[in-house]
Amino acid sequence: DFLNALENDIKPAFGTSGELLQMMLMRGIINWGSPVAHVLEDGMLLIQQARSAESGGLVSVLLEGPPNAGKTALAAQLAKNSDFPFVKICSPEDMVGFSESSKCLQIRKFFDDAYKSTLSCILVDNIERLLDYGSIGPRYSNLTLQALLVLLKKQPPKGRKLLILCTSSRKQVLEEMEMLSAFTAVLHVPNLSKPEHLLSVLEESDVFTKQEVAAIARNIEGRRVFIGVKKLLALIDLLRQTEGDYRVAKFLSKLEEEEAIEIRG
Amino acid sequence: DFLNALENDIKPAFGTSGELLQMMLMRGIINWGSPVAHVLEDGMLLIQQARSAESGGLVSVLLEGPPNAGKTALAAQLAKNSDFPFVKICSPEDMVGFSESSKCLQIRKFFDDAYKSTLSCILVDNIERLLDYGSIGPRYSNLTLQALLVLLKKQPPKGRKLLILCTSSRKQVLEEMEMLSAFTAVLHVPNLSKPEHLLSVLEESDVFTKQEVAAIARNIEGRRVFIGVKKLLALIDLLRQTEGDYRVAKFLSKLEEEEAIEIRG
Amino acid sequence: DFLNALENDIKPAFGTSGELLQMMLMRGIINWGSPVAHVLEDGMLLIQQARSAESGGLVSVLLEGPPNAGKTALAAQLAKNSDFPFVKICSPEDMVGFSESSKCLQIRKFFDDAYKSTLSCILVDNIERLLDYGSIGPRYSNLTLQALLVLLKKQPPKGRKLLILCTSSRKQVLEEMEMLSAFTAVLHVPNLSKPEHLLSVLEESDVFTKQEVAAIARNIEGRRVFIGVKKLLALIDLLRQTEGDYRVAKFLSKLEEEEAIEIRG
Amino acid sequence: DFLNALENDIKPAFGTSGELLQMMLMRGIINWGSPVAHVLEDGMLLIQQARSAESGGLVSVLLEGPPNAGKTALAAQLAKNSDFPFVKICSPEDMVGFSESSKCLQIRKFFDDAYKSTLSCILVDNIERLLDYGSIGPRYSNLTLQALLVLLKKQPPKGRKLLILCTSSRKQVLEEMEMLSAFTAVLHVPNLSKPEHLLSVLEESDVFTKQEVAAIARNIEGRRVFIGVKKLLALIDLLRQTEGDYRVAKFLSKLEEEEAIEIRG
Amino acid sequence: DFLNALENDIKPAFGTSGELLQMMLMRGIINWGSPVAHVLEDGMLLIQQARSAESGGLVSVLLEGPPNAGKTALAAQLAKNSDFPFVKICSPEDMVGFSESSKCLQIRKFFDDAYKSTLSCILVDNIERLLDYGSIGPRYSNLTLQALLVLLKKQPPKGRKLLILCTSSRKQVLEEMEMLSAFTAVLHVPNLSKPEHLLSVLEESDVFTKQEVAAIARNIEGRRVFIGVKKLLALIDLLRQTEGDYRVAKFLSKLEEEEAIEIRG
Amino acid sequence: DFLNALENDIKPAFGTSGELLQMMLMRGIINWGSPVAHVLEDGMLLIQQARSAESGGLVSVLLEGPPNAGKTALAAQLAKNSDFPFVKICSPEDMVGFSESSKCLQIRKFFDDAYKSTLSCILVDNIERLLDYGSIGPRYSNLTLQALLVLLKKQPPKGRKLLILCTSSRKQVLEEMEMLSAFTAVLHVPNLSKPEHLLSVLEESDVFTKQEVAAIARNIEGRRVFIGVKKLLALIDLLRQTEGDYRVAKFLSKLEEEEAIEIRG
């Protein structure tokens, strides 16, 4: 009937992992400051540990930070850096409208497949969405939570190595769910917080001229900054359509509107 | 059996999007004041951003305001203005009695279809109804909430552009559900609030004579006004059936009854 | 098997709408006082609005008041007065034991059918029962609530006119469910509250003689009255079986027992 | 399989109504005091009202009182007294393990059948059990509650008469569920409360000799009594097995143990 | 598939009732003190009442006491003493993993079968487990509760006699569920509470020599004792493996560890 | 369809019990201090009790302690030490994504199989995960809880012996669920708490030289230690990749970072 037809119509169209990683990294990783470098370095160490023959065989990492901070892109970068032959992306975007149990089965399948490869990496994006976390109630899928709690600690078979990379913007919720302690390591992905961070990004973009950047630099000098790299890139996109002089003023006013820079006293 | 027969009988009869937009705009958009202009202008900018080749590919907008303020009509106007070749209306009116999961599948299908076009616009009307929000409890469909939270942020495939236009009269609830932050922009659609707003609408209607409008103007001068354009048009409808002199007095008394104008001290 | 057999056995036996209206009006409408006239007049205006070619096409009315006040009979009277060719009764009495979703599908079917006629009237009786409202908890069918919230505001197709008449004795609950604001108009159906109201009904009945009515009049003069017309008619029924003198005394004592008249200090 | 086999094995074995009434009245109705007479008289009046040609066609009565007070037996007696050709017993005893919806369908079937007869009587025993009322929570079947709330007020078809007799020991709960107001009348079935009540029952039994009854009478003179007739008959049963002298003393001590008579200060 | 295969694999393997009773009584009933005698005597009286031709036909008994007190064994002993031809054991041990409704159907089947015999005895073990009582929440199976509430009071057909023996260690919970009042009688099965109780059990066992028992007697004289007979027998089991001298000391220290005897001040 | 395919794809791949035990013991049991010896000794006594011909036939043991303390490995060691011919591992790792009822059926099957062998040992790992315990709510599977509460106390058939070994890091939760009292014995598995505990483990590893261990010993002398053996082994793994001098310093700083050693005042 009609509804069944609907359902049959909706088959997840998983891209290959390589394509998906590429998609997540479409705008690259701009090295806007030390926090970026730090996450990449720590990530590299954990990748080596996961790879090492004498180690336990399982390394699980959480990248957590505010919305738009760049968590997903950095996780994708680490997955790419690992150069593991088996990489899978487990993302809520591919499971929209799935029932609890379908989600769990799908997640389990990712892990079961990974256990069959020697060097596997699973990127679990946006854990709170995977858990169907709804803040009114609150509500969440306990079935999925239990699955993750077990899978994050489950040793792959002898001789197999597994690297799990997760992202979340709800560290507090994961803590209450007693999931945080299941990770080998937790890496913090912060917002940009200093004028120089912001200027680094502007310089990388092809929208502002040197003079414009300089004008902005003068203006924001000494002001606190607080904006995620994704939001900032979107703002720059918006301004791409504006013209000359107006652009700098508009950019600054938009930043203030979004409370991305401190309002001058 | 009987109930199955019932169910089979009820196939959603989706009109074409063009017809549906037309329906939503049946009474047109009266430019009763600056807030109307403002929403249309801001909307235009966002449409351009959605369309631009260099931008991210996804723009999502919320039109929020009190019941009857004209949110749905304005969203329809923006959809029309976008002139995007693919436009779909996702409205609770077409999903009455659907189960949670049928709703989700339907919503997902709208998006999956949109991802296949180069320039797509989805109008998601009355989000709180789509979420089955019941204020006693409160209750809501977490399945649908999770689907929307993901879809509002999900990038269309490379090279595809998607504009999402949503309406809601429960901004506070969306905030608690942490949905507000998922939008690229939030536009406020207010009630009429000044005598001149009200008079603009009266002048556009074919019910009141110039003299009658003048009489009303004298009466409401300096009084605060608070009424949605939809409610106001309905009131005018009611008066269409009344006669001459009586009409102005009746109109004013009805306005007071509905607390649409300040009661004189 | 046994239970299926049961279920198959239970097919709703919908009478024709005319018969059902007749049933609801079996005892007629006694004009016991101004509130009755008022509801009928206001109702007539709303019927005209629904019928008018230039109007929006949708008028929804709630008749609310205490249990036994005569809400259902008055709604039936308005439906009859409308003289609309398509009239449907949507009553919980025909849906006993239906599941949430069967109720919703049934309700939806009534509306879908109505949209196909030029002039349609739907009488939705006893909304709180339709919503399965249970005051311990409280509990209610959110599926049905959402369906009604949408259907009460959904415009019929172009050129079609729809009049929705609803009854309820739980105005407060509907308010909490944010359903009240969905109605075009809310009409209050009160209990009888004055001695003359009560006497009007007695005079219409064939049970009391003129002398008996006069005796009752003397007795209740100046006392507050509070009783629904349905309850009053039932009391008169009970007394039909009693004899002569005894009848007046018994009637008055029963009224006091039911707290339908003020106890004399 | 095993469980299905189980289910198929369990077909309700409804006795005929006559047999069931007989079963409920196995120990007859002892006229132990004025409350018994009062319930029977009031019941008779209501039966006449239900039967009367000019009346509304529906009379619904609740017999409520403490556990073991004799509610079910008295309801059965009234059903028998009515002498209505169609009598059905709707009892939780015949629906053990039924799902909510099976219960509802069964109840509905009883009523649908009744509507087909000219003079019908339905005895609904132990409403709180039919509603699956569990005091921890509390929990109850809202589906069944809604069905009863509607059926207790639903007019039988024109010309048909329906008498509904219900029993319950949880009047307070029914009040909270707003069910009490659905009844035409509520009759209270009390426990025995005076020594003479108790002696009436003893005299009717074939267990105690005249002398023994006299001895008991002397003993309990002036003491408050509080026991249901069912409990009292069970106690007498127990003593049937004891001998001579011992019997009176044992009887009195058991009464005190059960707090059925006031402990002497 | 796999899970169905699992389910099919799990058919309850009910032993015959005789075997099951034997199993419950494997270690016999040691007459360790007056409470044991008291339960057996009271039980005998109730058995006679159940058996008697003139009585009501239904006797239901609850044996309640702390965990390990010997409730199940005593209930089995009573069932054996009754010498009723039909005896069934209704135990949660045979229903592990059953759904609510399977449990109910199973329970109902036990009773339906019993109603077919002239003299039937049903032993319902561990009611709180049968009700799936979970103290966090709390949670319980209302379906099963309702079934038991009805079945504990349901008269067997004319001429049939039914004795119901139940056990529970959660009297308080049954009280809150309003189940206690459904029993004809409630018998308390206490823990051992005096030194002589404990010594009776030791003497019955083949583990301790006369001298050892005497040594223990001297030690525990005047100390309060609190231990269930099942726990005590298990402790004796443990010591069976220890040797000579060490045994008495170890026994006493274990008793103190388990807080089974008062710690000397 | 797609989801069914998924489900069919996921068959639990139970290794043989021997392999699974081996896996759990991959890194052996290091005798780092008296608590380890104590658990092994007590465990041995309980194994003997389970094995003894005269005893009751059932011994159930809980190994509880903080996360990473080594509970699972010690339970596996005890299972191995028992040398029972039938050993089964019941672990949440093999039931990811199972429904409540599938879990229960699986658990039941383990026990049903065990009852068929003369000497059986079941290792139930990580009870709180098996119970799907989610701390927000909290939520848990009552079906599984009830199954375990019954199975932990259910006597195997005559002549059969059953040893149940469970692990948990949520003793408090088990207590609230009234499960603790179902165990024959509860053994505590603590974290390492003294410098010498830590040094024992370092000495066993092949990572640190004698000099390095000595250096660490000097450093941590007199400081409180608090770390689970699993965590400690993982830390050593990480350091395996570092070089010479740096290793000791890094190790100490990591210990402080993880709050595994007291920070010097």
Ligand SMILES: Nc1ncnc2c1ncn2[C@@H]1O[C@H](COP(=O)(O)OP(=O)(O)OP(=O)(O)O)[C@@H](O)[C@H]1O
């Ligand atoms: N240093 C950087 N770190 C992360 N992302 C960067 C960086 N520089 C540029 N980007 C770009 O910024 C965007 C970050 O978006 P991303 O989806 O990773 O954010 P997010 O934190 O996952 O957002 P959300 O909270 O919505 O999940 C990507 O397009 C990425 O290519």
Ligand SMILES: Nc1ncnc2c1ncn2[C@@H]1O[C@H](COP(=O)(O)OP(=O)(O)OP(=O)(O)O)[C@@H](O)[C@H]1O
């Ligand atoms: N300036 C305007 N803005 C919006 N609507 C207008 C305007 N002028 C006229 N209208 C008409 O007013 C009506 C507004 O109704 P609409 O359904 O959009 O309101 P709404 O805010 O969506 O109501 P609801 O809260 O019930 O969803 C439409 O018929 C529209 O044609």
Ligand SMILES: Nc1ncnc2c1ncn2[C@@H]1O[C@H](COP(=O)(O)OP(=O)(O)OP(=O)(O)O)[C@@H](O)[C@H]1O
């Ligand atoms: N003026 C009146 N208004 C309404 N009903 C009247 C009037 N005069 C007589 N009646 C009769 O009184 C009865 C009113 O019953 P009705 O079922 O309409 O009450 P109700 O308020 O809907 O009750 P409930 O609260 O149980 O739904 C009907 O039989 C109707 O014929």
Ligand SMILES: Nc1ncnc2c1ncn2[C@@H]1O[C@H](COP(=O)(O)OP(=O)(O)OP(=O)(O)O)[C@@H](O)[C@H]1O
């Ligand atoms: N005057 C009386 N009224 C009611 N029952 C009587 C009376 N005299 C004798 N009996 C007998 O007492 C018993 C009353 O039991 P009944 O089942 O009616 O009590 P109940 O109040 O319905 O109990 P429960 O609370 O368990 O439902 C019946 O066996 C009935 O024959």
Ligand SMILES: Nc1ncnc2c1ncn2[C@@H]1O[C@H](COP(=O)(O)OP(=O)(O)OP(=O)(O)O)[C@@H](O)[C@H]1O
């Ligand atoms: N006097 C006695 N009363 C009861 N049981 C006794 C007595 N003497 C010896 N026993 C033995 O003690 C054991 C009592 O165990 P039983 O299972 O009856 O306890 P229980 O109270 O039902 O425990 P639980 O609370 O776990 O259900 C049985 O093995 C029984 O044979």
Ligand SMILES: Nc1ncnc2c1ncn2[C@@H]1O[C@H](COP(=O)(O)OP(=O)(O)OP(=O)(O)O)[C@@H](O)[C@H]1O
């Ligand atoms: N004395 C010891 N006791 C326990 N485990 C030890 C010991 N010595 C070494 N080990 C090793 O330490 C590891 C302990 O891990 P294990 O999984 O048993 O911890 P756990 O307490 O069950 O953790 P979790 O809380 O995650 O379930 C195993 O690899 C085991 O081989």
Ligand SMILES: [Mg+2]
């Ligand atoms: Mg992300």
Ligand SMILES: [Mg+2]
């Ligand atoms: Mg709208």
Ligand SMILES: [Mg+2]
């Ligand atoms: Mg009504």
Ligand SMILES: [Mg+2]
């Ligand atoms: Mg009864």
Ligand SMILES: [Mg+2]
């Ligand atoms: Mg027991």
Ligand SMILES: [Mg+2]
């Ligand atoms: Mg473990």
